[in-house]
Amino acid sequence: MALQTTFLPSTLTVHKEAKLGIKDSSFVGISLAGHAKADFVAPLRSKKLCMPVVIKAQSTAVAAPGLTNSSLDGKKVLRKGVVVVTGASSGLGLAAAKALAETGKWHVIMACRDFLKTEKAAKSAGIPKENYSIMHLDLASLDSVRQFVENFRRSGMALDVLVCNAAIYRPTAKTPTYTADGIEMSVGVNHLGHFLLARLMLEDLKKSDYPSKRLIIVGSITGNDNTLAGNIPPKAGLGDLRGLAAGLNSHHSSMIDGGSFDGAKAYKDSKICNMLTMQEFHRRFHEETGITFASLYPGCIATTGLFREHIPLFRALFPPFQKYITKGFVSEAESGKRLAQVVSDPSLTKSGVYWSWNKDSASFENQLSQEASDAEKARKLWEVSEKLVGLA
Numbered sequence: 279m280a281l282q283t284t285f286l287p288s289t290l291t292v293h294k295e296a297k298l299g300i301k302d303s304s305f306v307g308i309s310l311a312g313h314a315k316a317d318f319v320a321p322l323r324s325k326k327l328c329m330p331v332v333i334k335a336q337s338t339a340v341a342a343p344g345l346t347n348s349s350l351d352g353k354k355v356l357r358k359g360v361v362v363v364t365g366a367s368s369g370l371g372l373a374a375a376k377a378l379a380e381t382g383k384w385h386v387i388m389a390c391r392d393f394l395k396t397e398k399a400a401k402s403a404g405i406p407k408e409n410y411s412i413m414h415l416d417l418a419s420l421d422s423v424r425q426f427v428e429n430f431r432r433s434g435m436a437l438d439v440l441v442c443n444a445a446i447y448r449p450t451a452k453t454p455t456y457t458a459d460g461i462e463m464s465v466g467v468n469h470l471g472h473f474l475l476a477r478l479m480l481e482d483l484k485k486s487d488y489p490s491k492r493l494i495i496v497g498s499i500t501g502n503d504n505t506l507a508g509n510i511p512p513k514a515g516l517g518d519l520r521g522l523a524a525g526l527n528s529h530h531s532s533m534i535d536g537g538s539f540d541g542a543k544a545y546k547d548s549k550i551c552n553m554l555t556m557q558e559f560h561r562r563f564h565e566e567t568g569i570t571f572a573s574l575y576p577g578c579i580a581t582t583g584l585f586r587e588h589i590p591l592f593r594a595l596f597p598p599f600q601k602y603i604t605k606g607f608v609s610e611a612e613s614g615k616r617l618a619q620v621v622s623d624p625s626l627t628k629s630g631v632y633w634s635w636n637k638d639s640a641s642f643e644n645q646l647s648q649e650a651s652d653a654e655k656a657r658k659l660w661e662v663s664e665k666l667v668g669l670a
C-alpha cells in the first residue's frame with residue numbers, strides 16, 4: 279500500500295495516492311509516493327514546523343531529529359543531509375542525484391518542472407526510493423520559484439546544500455522565447471530563476487545546523503574565453519548589461535549586452551552570470567554565514583539533453599568529437615560523481631572556487647576568465663538581477 283505525503287500550498291493535508299492523481303505532470307508540491315516503506319526521516323529544521331514528512335505504512339508522525347540520531351548500537355550518527363538539486367530529471371543533475379542518494383548519506387530533493395519525467399528517470403536510474411523526493415519547480419516562472427520555496431519550507435525539512443544545475447540551451451532558435459515573466463528564456467531560466475531561488479534559500483541554508491553548508495551553481499568552460507572552448511563563436515560577453523537592465527523583454531533587447539538575439543550566446547552569457555553570481559555570493563555572505571559557495575565545470579557531457587535542440591548532425595558528431603579529438607568528453611555518471619564531490623567531499627569546502635577536473639579526474643581550482651571574475655560586473659549583475667526578480 280503506497281501512501282503519499284503531499285504539501286499542497288492551500289491545504290497542507292495528507293492524501294492517499296488514489297485521491298491525488300500523482301501521475302499528473304502538472305503536479306505541485308512534494309511527493310514521497312512509493313517511499314512509504316522507507317525508514318527515511320526527513321531532517322526537520324525546527325520542531326515548530328512539525329508537518330509529517332514521511333508516513334510509514336502504519337504510522338503517521340515523524341519526530342524531528344537533531345543533527346545526530348542514535349543508531350541501533352546507541353552511537354550518535356550524523357543525520358542525512360538534505361540537498362536540493364534543480365534540473366535533476368536528466369543529465370548531470372540526475373547523475374549527481376543518483377551518486378548522492380546511493381551513499382545513503384543524502385536525501386535528494388529533485389526540483390523539477392516535470393514530475394512524471396523525473397519519477398521515471400529516478401526509477402530507471404535505480405535511485406534508492408527512500409533517498410529522494412520530487413518537488414515541482416519551473417525556473418521559467420518567478421512565481422513557481424517562490425512557490426517552491428514556500429512548499430519546501432512547509433515540508434519542515436532543513437536545507438543543507440542547494441545545487442543550481444538546471445539549464446536550457448537554444449542553439450538553433452532564430453527568435454527568442456520568453457519566460458512567464460516575459461524575460462528571454464535562457465538567461466531567465468539559467469540565471470534569473472536560479473538567482474531568485476538562491477537568494478531566497480540562503481535564509482534556509484543559514485538556519486541549517488549541518489557541518490558543511492553549500493550553495494553550488496553549475497558553470498561552464500564555454501563562458502570562459504581563457505580556454506579554446508570559450509573562443510568558439512558565438513563568444514559570451516555581457517557588455518555593460520544594458521539589455522539586462524532594460525528587462526530582456528520583447529520591447530527591448532533579448533540579449534544581456536543589448537545585441538540582437540543569438541541563442542547559443544544567450545546560453546554562454548547565462549553561464550558567465552552563474553559564475554559571477556557564485557563569486558558575489560561568496561563576497562557578500564561567506565564570512566558571515568560560513569556557507570561554501572562554489573561553481574564548477576564538470577567536463578563536456580556531450581550526451582545529455584542539453585543538446586536536444588541542436589541539429590541532428592551536431593548531436594551525432596559532438597560526442598565522438600569530444601571523445602577522440604578534444605578529449606574533453608566525460609560520461610554522465612562521471613560528471614555526476616564530480617558534482618557529488620562538490621556537494622559533499624570534505625576536501626572541497628573552500629568557498630569562491632570554480633572547480634574543474636584534470637584528465638585523471640582529480641579536482642583542481644580553475645581560473646575563470648577576466649570577464650567571469652570581474653568583481654565590478656558581478657556587483658552590477660547582482661543589483662540589476664535583484665530588480666528583475668523583484669527583490670529590490
Ligand code: LMG
Binds near residue numbers: 450511592596599
Ligand atoms: C553553430 O553551429 C550554429 O551555426 C550557431 O548558430 C550556434 O548555434 C553554434 O555554438 C552554437 O553552433 C555549430 C556547428 C555546426 O558549427 C561548427 O562547429 C563549425 C565548425 C565545424 C567544423 C568542424 C571542424 C572539425 C575540426 C576537427 C578536425 C578533425 C581532424 C581530424 C583528425 C582526426 C584525428 C583522430 O556544425 C555541426 O553541427 C557539425 C559539426 C559538429 C562539431 C563537431 C565537429 C566534428 C568533427 C569530426 C568529428 C568526427 C568524430 C569522429 C571521431 C573518430 C575518431 C577516430
Ligand code: NDP
Binds near residue numbers: 365369392467496
Ligand atoms: P540536461 O538537458 O540533461 O539537463 C537540464 C535539466 O534542466 C533538465 O532536468 C531540465 O528539465 C532542466 N530544466 C530546463 N528548463 C527548466 C525549467 N524551466 N525549470 C526547471 N528545470 C528546467 O543538461 P545537462 O545535464 O547537460 O545540464 C546540466 C547543467 O550542466 C547545466 O547547468 C549546464 O549548463 C551544465 N553544463 C553542461 C555541460 C555539458 O557538456 N552537457 C558542460 C558544462 C556545463 P527537463 O528534463 O524537464 O527538460
Ligand code: PMR
Binds near residue numbers: 499546
Ligand atoms: Mg566545444 C578542448 C576543446 C573543447 C572543449 C573542452 C569543448 C567543450 N569544446 C572544445 C573545442 C571545440 N568545440 C572546437 C575546436 C569546436 C569547433 C569544431 C567546438 C565546437 C562546439 C560547438 C558547435 N563546441 C560546442 C558546440 C556547442 O554547441 C556546445 C556549446 O557551446 O554549448 C553551449 C559546445 C561545447 N564544447 C564544449 C562544451 C562543454 C560544450 C557544451 C556545453 C556547455 O558549455 O554547457
